[in-house]
Amino acid sequence: xxxxxxxxxxxxxxxxxxxxxxxxxxxxxxxxxxxxxxxxxxxxxxxxxxxxxxxxxxxxxxxxxxxxxxxxxxxxxxxxxxxxxxxxxxxxxxxxxxxxxxxxxxxxxxxxxxxxxxxxxxxxxxxxxxxxxxxxxxxxxxxxxxxxxxxxxxxxxxxxxxxxxx
Amino acid sequence: xxxxxxxxxxxxxxxxxxxxxxxxxxxxxxxxxxxxxxxxxxxxxxxxxxxxxxxxxxxxxxxxxxxxxxxxxxxxxxxxxxxxxxxxxxxxxxxxxxxxxxxxxxxxxxxxxxxxxxxxxxxxxxxxxxxxxxxxxxxxxxxxxxxxxxxxxxxxxxxxxxxxxxxxxxxxxxxxxxxxxxxxxxxxxxxxxxxxxxxxxxxxxxxxxxxxxxxxxxxxxxxxxxxxxxxxxxxxxxxxxxxxxxxxxxxxxxxxxxxxxxxxxxxxxxxxxxxxxxxxxxxxxxxxxxxxxxxxxxxxxxxxxxxxxxxxxxxxxxxxxxxxxxxxxxxxxxxxxxxxxxxxxxxxxxxxxxxxxxxxxxxxxxxxxxxxxxxxxxxxxxxxxxxxxxxxxxxxxxxxxxxxxxxxxx
Numbered sequence: 001x002x003x004x005x006x007x008x009x010x011x012x013x014x015x016x017x018x019x020x021x022x023x024x025x026x027x028x029x030x031x032x033x034x035x036x037x038x039x040x041x042x043x044x045x046x047x048x049x050x051x052x053x054x055x056x057x058x059x060x061x062x063x064x065x066x067x068x069x070x071x072x073x074x075x076x077x078x079x080x081x082x083x084x085x086x087x088x089x090x091x092x093x094x095x096x097x098x099x100x101x102x103x104x105x106x107x108x109x110x111x112x113x114x115x116x117x118x119x120x121x122x123x124x125x126x127x128x129x130x131x132x133x134x135x136x137x138x139x140x141x142x143x144x145x146x147x148x149x150x151x152x153x154x155x156x157x158x159x160x161x162x163x164x165x166x
Numbered sequence: 167x168x169x170x171x172x173x174x175x176x177x178x179x180x181x182x183x184x185x186x187x188x189x190x191x192x193x194x195x196x197x198x199x200x201x202x203x204x205x206x207x208x209x210x211x212x213x214x215x216x217x218x219x220x221x222x223x224x225x226x227x228x229x230x231x232x233x234x235x236x237x238x239x240x241x242x243x244x245x246x247x248x249x250x251x252x253x254x255x256x257x258x259x260x261x262x263x264x265x266x267x268x269x270x271x272x273x274x275x276x277x278x279x280x281x282x283x284x285x286x287x288x289x290x291x292x293x294x295x296x297x298x299x300x301x302x303x304x305x306x307x308x309x310x311x312x313x314x315x316x317x318x319x320x321x322x323x324x325x326x327x328x329x330x331x332x333x334x335x336x337x338x339x340x341x342x343x344x345x346x347x348x349x350x351x352x353x354x355x356x357x358x359x360x361x362x363x364x365x366x367x368x369x370x371x372x373x374x375x376x377x378x379x380x381x382x383x384x385x386x387x388x389x390x391x392x393x394x395x396x397x398x399x400x401x402x403x404x405x406x407x408x409x410x411x412x413x414x415x416x417x418x419x420x421x422x423x424x425x426x427x428x429x430x431x432x433x434x435x436x437x438x439x440x441x442x443x444x445x446x447x448x449x450x451x452x453x454x455x456x457x458x459x460x461x462x463x464x465x466x467x468x469x470x471x472x473x474x475x476x477x478x479x480x481x482x483x484x485x486x487x488x489x490x491x492x493x494x495x496x497x498x499x500x501x502x503x504x505x506x507x508x509x510x511x512x513x514x515x516x517x518x519x520x521x522x523x524x525x526x527x528x529x530x531x532x533x534x535x536x537x538x539x540x541x542x543x544x545x546x547x548x549x550x551x552x553x554x555x556x557x558x559x560x561x562x563x564x565x566x567x568x569x570x571x572x573x574x575x576x
């Protein structure tokens with residue numbers, strides 16, 4: 001059974017200061033890295049003889065419009081089926097530069113997860129063979145999960161946010 | 167025409183006419199978006215070389231309803247109704263998965279009795295899900311009878327849902343912090359009746375299919391996928407287990423007291439359509455075992471957690487008791503105090519690992535909610551699985567993968 005500390009130490013020994021912000025909210029090891037390191041970090045975790053974190057559970061993104069320089073966060077969930085260990089890796093991006101390398105060479109399942117993330121947030125996965133919209137129609141010219149697109153018509157005055165939620 | 171046939175045809179032609187050239191012309195075939203054999207709205211544009219499928223391009227999103235966006239405006243308890251509409255063949259699993267995610271965020275401990283009731287409802291949902299999948303697989307191979315045999319039992323499962331929560335398809339079952347009401351004596355009687363009746367019907371169903379020559383010709387060695395490719399494609403659930411990987415969230419990361427029950431994980435070998443069919447049949451038997459154990463050892467006690475700030479008080483109390491009225495108001499208005507944090511919680515859905523990634527900023531609604539939908543992730547392997555097979559095989563593979571449009575598109 002791997003502990004969060006052990007895995008964090010293994011990652012730190014290999015990558016040093018390029019992997020930061022270690023945390024374990026609700027017992028799930030979380031760390032951040034840069035987009036230059038993400039592929040090599042995931043590859044290292046996948047090929048490491050004791051970790052064997054070789055299952056890509058999920059890719060998604062989060063939009064934080066108010067945090068300057070870190071507006072977008074791409075979140076990877078990985079899972080080691082042999083050691084039953086989960087890890088979450090975050091990569092922060094700025095609005096002007098939403099490029100991040102693709103994980104398709106490592107996991108075939110990354111294809112549609114990345115397309116979905118592109119569709120909803122506009123994250124550009126470099127090296128993706130077919131980066132098109134997947135859930136929304138091709139003609140759409142915006143990325144709907146960004147926070148600047150309110151769910152309801154912003155011009156309505158009969159609904160007060162304080163009473164009916166954001 | 168295949169090249170050998172061309173050679174024979176050319177031999178019989180008069181010499182002055184010259185040989186007929188073999189032209190490799192592909193036919194484009196639209197399978198879907200609305201096609202009776204796809205059981206849901208998704209389009210596949212197949213390139214066919216004669217009878218064989220060369221490649222396929224999938225278009226999905228026809229019933230995309232932006233659940234993740236809607237969830238960002240809704241208080242936690244109102245999101246349960248969104249989860250119903252994802253995998254509508256096994257709504258209770260989705261409901262319970264969502265409740266457990268929020269309970270994990272809030273730190274609410276649910277009593278044993280509520281956990282056991284949840285296990286019973288989740289396993290009933292798994293039965294209903296697998297029944298539909300295997301029944302439809304029979305229909306797609308031309309055997310309607312089996313489907314009608316087991317459809318009766320799905321009806322009985324829906325009657326149990328009705329007794330427990332009042333609804334049949336989109337159940338909205340349970341609450342954050344437990345169940346909305348205890349199992350009634352009628353519900354317990356119906357579950358016990360089902361446990362007696364179901365194995366017989368399942369046995370009849372298996373006698374119709376398992377060694378049926380026509381069925382086996384259609385499904386054995388059709389749409390196989392290796393364990394390695396299946397893992398790379400993110401398969402989970404019965405489809406992964408059919409390929410020989412014994413990954414089950416119920417065993418690996420037990421939730422809701424699954425560690426109390428004794429059951430086996432059936433695995434297949436070749437990952438073909440027949441293995442998927444057999445794994446689902448076997449899982450139904452294991453689900454019955456779990457329900458039997460849960461109903462025999464159903465603990466006494468409360469069916470909801472002692473968390474008045476999150477669990478809606480009884481209506482009589484609201485009229486008499488000041489605190490109950492305040493909590494009632496706050497919960498209905500969605501003004502519960504949620505901690506700041508991020509949670510990933512996974513349950514074993516009908517199709518595999520159903521994950522909820524919830525980020526709370528302390529507000530009344532999630533800051534971001536992402537559903538890890540098993541269908542969405544494994545459906546992308548479909549063209550690879552159909553390659554080189556015929557159209558009729560492609561139909562069978564799709565129904566054996568149990569792709570549910572609601573879950574695919576969210």
